[in-house]
Amino acid sequence: MKQATLLWIPALPLIGAAFNLLFGRFLSRRTVHLVAVAAVAAAFFYAAYLIGGPLWELFKAWRADKAEVMGGLYQNAYTWIEVGSFKVELALRLDTLSAVMVLVITFVGALIHIYSTGYMAEEPRYAAYFGYLNLFTGAMLILVLGNNLPVMFIGWEGVGLCSYLLIGFWFTEEAYAYAGRKAFVVNRIGDFGFILGICLLFYATGTLDFFSPNPDQPSLMSESSIAAYRETFFGGERLALFAGLLLFVGAIGKSAQIPLYVWLPDAMAGPTPVSALIHAATMVTAGVYMVARMSFLYAHSTTAMAIVAGVGALTALFAAIMAFAQTDLKKVLAYSTVSQLGFMFVGVGVGAYTAGIFHLMTHAFFKAGLFLAAGSVMHAMSGSGDITKMGGLRKLLPQTHATFLVYCLAIAGIVPFAGFFSKDEILVGAFGTDAEGWFPMYGKVLWIVLSLAALGTAFYMFRLYFLVFGGENRSDPETRAHIHESPLSMTGPLIVLAIGTCVVGFLGLPHLSFIQKHVPNFLEEWLQPSLVDFGRASLEGSIHEAHANDVGLMTLMGIALGIGVVGILLASALYGRGPSAAVGRFTAGAGAEIYRLAKNKFYVDELYDKIIVRPFRWIALGVFEVIDRFLIDWVLVEGSAFVVDIFGRIARWFQNGQVQRYMVGLVLGGALILYFATRPKADFDWEQVDTMTVQFEADVGKGPGSDGAQVTFDFDDDGAPDFTATWKKGDPPVVTTWSFSRAGDHDVSMTLTDAVFKKKATVEKTVSLEEAPAAQQAATAASVEKAATTDESGTRQPVETGGGQ
Amino acid sequence: MNDIFYKLTVSHFLILAAVLFAIGTIGVLMRRNALIVMMSIELMMNAANLTVLAFARYHGGTAGLEGHSLAFIVIAVAAAEAAVGLAIVVAVFRTRRHADIDRLNLLKN
Numbered sequence: 008m009k010q011a012t013l014l015w016i017p018a019l020p021l022i023g024a025a026f027n028l029l030f031g032r033f034l035s036r037r038t039v040h041l042v043a044v045a046a047v048a049a050a051f052f053y054a055a056y057l058i059g060g061p062l063w064e065l066f067k068a069w070r071a072d073k074a075e076v077m078g079g080l081y082q083n084a085y086t087w088i089e090v091g092s093f094k095v096e097l098a099l100r101l102d103t104l105s106a107v108m109v110l111v112i113t114f115v116g117a118l119i120h121i122y123s124t125g126y127m128a129e130e131p132r133y134a135a136y137f138g139y140l141n142l143f144t145g146a147m148l149i150l151v152l153g154n155n156l157p158v159m160f161i162g163w164e165g166v167g168l169c170s171y172l173l174i175g176f177w178f179t180e181e182a183y184a185y186a187g188r189k190a191f192v193v194n195r196i197g198d199f200g201f202i203l204g205i206c207l208l209f210y211a212t213g214t215l216d217f218f219s220p221n222p223d224q225p226s227l228m229s230e231s232s233i234a235a236y237r238e239t240f241f242g243g244e245r246l247a248l249f250a251g252l253l254l255f256v257g258a259i260g261k262s263a264q265i266p267l268y269v270w271l272p273d274a275m276a277g278p279t280p281v282s283a284l285i286h287a288a289t290m291v292t293a294g295v296y297m298v299a300r301m302s303f304l305y306a307h308s309t310t311a312m313a314i315v316a317g318v319g320a321l322t323a324l325f326a327a328i329m330a331f332a333q334t335d336l337k338k339v340l341a342y343s344t345v346s347q348l349g350f351m352f353v354g355v356g357v358g359a360y361t362a363g364i365f366h367l368m369t370h371a372f373f374k375a376g377l378f379l380a381a382g383s384v385m386h387a388m389s390g391s392g393d394i395t396k397m398g399g400l401r402k403l404l405p406q407t408h409a410t411f412l413v414y415c416l417a418i419a420g421i422v423p424f425a426g427f428f429s430k431d432e433i434l435v436g437a438f439g440t441d442a443e444g445w446f447p448m449y450g451k452v453l454w455i456v457l458s459l460a461a462l463g464t465a466f467y468m469f470r471l472y473f474l475v476f477g478g479e480n481r482s483d484p485e486t487r488a489h490i491h492e493s494p495l496s497m498t499g500p501l502i503v504l505a506i507g508t509c510v511v512g513f514l515g516l517p518h519l520s521f522i523q524k525h526v527p528n529f530l531e532e533w534l535q536p537s538l539v540d541f542g543r544a545s546l547e548g549s550i551h552e553a554h555a556n557d558v559g560l561m562t563l564m565g566i567a568l569g570i571g572v573v574g575i576l577l578a579s580a581l582y583g584r585g586p587s588a589a590v591g592r593f594t595a596g597a598g599a600e601i602y603r604l605a606k607n608k609f610y611v612d613e614l615y616d617k618i619i620v621r622p623f624r625w626i627a628l629g630v631f632e633v634i635d636r637f638l639i640d641w642v643l644v645e646g647s648a649f650v651v652d653i654f655g656r657i658a659r660w661f662q663n664g665q666v667q668r669y670m671v672g673l674v675l676g677g678a679l680i681l682y683f684a685t686r687p688k689a690d691f692d693w694e695q696v697d698t699m700t701v702q703f704e705a706d707v708g709k710g711p712g713s714d715g716a717q718v719t720f721d722f723d724d725d726g727a728p729d730f731t732a733t734w735k736k737g738d739p740p741v742v743t744t745w746s747f748s749r750a751g752d753h754d755v756s757m758t759l760t761d762a763v764f765k766k767k768a769t770v771e772k773t774v775s776l777e778e779a780p781a782a783q784q785a786a787t788a789a790s791v792e793k794a795a796t797t798d799e800s801g802t803r804q805p806v807e808t809g810g811g812q
Numbered sequence: 813m814n815d816i817f818y819k820l821t822v823s824h825f826l827i828l829a830a831v832l833f834a835i836g837t838i839g840v841l842m843r844r845n846a847l848i849v850m851m852s853i854e855l856m857m858n859a860a861n862l863t864v865l866a867f868a869r870y871h872g873g874t875a876g877l878e879g880h881s882l883a884f885i886v887i888a889v890a891a892a893e894a895a896v897g898l899a900i901v902v903a904v905f906r907t908r909r910h911a912d913i914d915r916l917n918l919l920k921n
Contacts, residue, residue, distance in 0.1 A: 664917025667841050667849075674837060
């Protein structure tokens with residue numbers, strides 16, 4: 008662990024963004040793109056310096072003594088939130104995992120910035136475009152550098168915002184604005200899960216830091232947190248499953264997996280370089296990065312990992328099938344991206360984190376390249392992306408064609424291009440993994456699904472290649488006349504990325520013993536300190552088992568390569584000279600139904616529209632009508648105005664300017680006050696003190712009329728006073744007792760005559776006498792009987808009177 | 813029982829004051845001429861003054877003169893009020909050629 012000024016890495020693009028968004032519109036295009044490109048390039052060189060210098064030193068030290076924990080470079084820029092035990096620091100950390108991401112983001116990002124200067128040359132909102140692009144780069148760097156989940160979430164939301172802004176960059180086209188909104192809303196669904204996951208982790212562990220520079224301070228990786236992940240939750244499953252799945256919901260949204268992938272194909276509405284940077288190379292891989300970053304969590308729930316891998320494999324196959332029938336250049340690439348992201352999730356899901364990150368890295372190169380090449384093609388084709396109208400561009404766009412072929416071979420998994428190595432690692436990982444708690448042969452099933460997806464990948468990519476570059480040109484003459492190779496600012500990045508595609512694969516050579524003996528898998532060793540995982544013995548062991556066997560590995564690689572070649576040959580046979588007659592027969596005859604389904608994306612958008620969007624609209628409409636229109640607009644706003652209006656109308660009758668009528672109100676008011684203020688108030692309390700005896704206490708009030716007030720009690724409800732007393736200031740309260748002849752309810756009234764105005768007030772209360780207690784019952788029974796016999800009229804006789812008369 | 817006719821008590825003064833006050837109030841409330849209203853107000857003030865003096869005699873005898881001095885203050889205030897009020901009435905009469913309170917309804921709305 009070493010301190011370093013990491014803040015500059017995200018700050019440089021963010022400064023560029025602020026500059027271009029605030030002042031860009033007043034400046035020349037040259038200044039705008041120089042600032043934008045320089046900001047990202049500077050971030051790349053600075054990051055490269057940090058990684059090549061201090062981080063490399065740490066890595067070397069770690070390689071010498073692998074028992075040591077390698078924290079990487081760390082900077083606590085600012086204490087963001089501190090509430091009680093909850094503390095969030097704006098802490099950044101550059102470890103080997105984020106180093107890979109930072110290099111990919113800044114390197115590919117810089118190339119795409121350069122490419123954009125050519126592609127967007129005619130754009131009127133040039134400065135806004137580069138501002139957003141820089142903002143995106145900064146947010147993405149925060150995402151990968153953040154040392155805790157809240158900081159990661161800032162980046163997570165920041166890239167989502169930029170994605171929205173850039174998809175809807177040409178918002179005057181309604182469909183584009185809609186696509187941007189769709190991406191944003193679908194991402195919100197995922198982010199909701201992500202936030203819940205963060206809350207759950209904080210609830211369980213009390214910390215959100217990935218890594219703590221201070222050994223005393225707990226982090227998500229420390230022993231106490233690990234113990235929390237292993238605890239069962241909601242009866243049965245480990246916390247790691249729930250937290251992992253909630254975070255994975257966020258990843259599903261951001262990385263466009265089933266069932267939230269629907270936004271990514273529509274996101275192609277944005278400018279093509281944006282598709283390359285955000286929707287292929289960097290942002291959509293954030294989910295994969297997150298799972299790898301949280302490997303210490305996922306390692307504790309094989310169920311969560313199985314779900315991650317399962318969703319990935321399904322998405323990989325499903326998206327590949329949909330890519331078969333697309334006729335838009337960018338749509339094919341979009342589904343291809345969804346499919347490749349599925350591969351990455353299988354990689355991290357089966358515990359082959361290195362393979363997942365490796366594929367993320369190689370994919371960033373060749374998919375960004377594919378999109379940029381597609382942009383170059385569309386640039387030549389007057390902006391159209393319809394592949395049925397292309398063909399024969401091989402000779403017209405020689406550089407674009409050559410680079411496109413390299414990327415296609417890479418994604419199809421042909422040796423020695425990057426895609427071969429990384430995809431093969433994932434396939435081997437899936438094949439070789441059999442974790443505790445999984446269905447038997449689950450890894451093999453994943454491998455079969457992925458192999459089918461790989462076959463599909465090779466097929467649709469070369470279908471695309473042949474339709475665009477092979478055969479004869481099918482465009483209309485006017486477009487054909489304008490076809491031209493793109494300027495150097497666009498072909499340059501294509502060539503650099505193509506070289507990268509050829510080179511990066513060698514960072515992670517296959518685990519064949521004769522290769523590893525001479526050139527070890529560098530990437531695996533490099534990532535190892537960041538992917539520390541605990542108790543993953545079952546997963547780890549099985550992967551190494553598969554690695555150990557050269558023959559098995561060679562067979563798997565052979566199969567993977569064979570699949571790629573078969574896919575290419577199939578595409579060549581069917582589309583080599585434009586769409587062949589066989590394709591037409593298939594889509595019209597036997598495969599008409601499946602073709603229609605794939606072409607219409609399995610009607611998933613329509614399904615979502617029916618079961619989610621429409622019901623939500625109805626709910627929203629209902630809420631709007633009932634709460635907004637009725638409750639707020641009508642009851643609260645108009646209702647309160649109505650009430651005030653009524654009072655106003657009433658008050659207007661009184662305010663007639665006749666000063667004498669005002670005076671009447673004044674006099675009447677004064678009279679009323681006088682009347683009520685001088686009214687005597689009578690009250691008394693009672694309490695049963697003996698079997699039949701009740702004690703009364705009169706309350707004469709506190710006014711001037713109380714001094715000398717006369718109190719009269721009528722206990723037996725006969726109208727005649729039974730007790731009279733006068734209370735003077737300073738006397739004790741008027742208290743008297745009365746013995747009733749029977750139990751039950753008696754009406755007692757008290758009359759108070761005040762001393763000043765001689766006004767009388769009477770209060771009447773019902774006194775309920777309880778039955779005599781059991782012990783005394785025998786004794787009292789006789790006297791009650793006697794009283795009944797002596798007084799037949801029913802008039803109760805006073806037995807005793809207390810107080811003065 | 814017939815003491816009320818032979819012995820002068822504080823109640824006599826109070827009853828007289830109450831009657832005067834009531835007459836004044838009714839005058840203020842019912843007369844239209846601003847000048848008469850002014851006079852009725854004077855009547856009410858004097859009724860109040862009468863109660864003050866009656867109580868002063870009843871409670872304080874001749875020792876304390878608080879009640880008496882208060883009466884002088886009230887007289888002074890009444891004089892000032894009469895001066896200002898009459899000035900207003902005269903001003904109103906000059907501009908409107910009448911002093912009818914019913915028609916002086918500028919406070920309306």
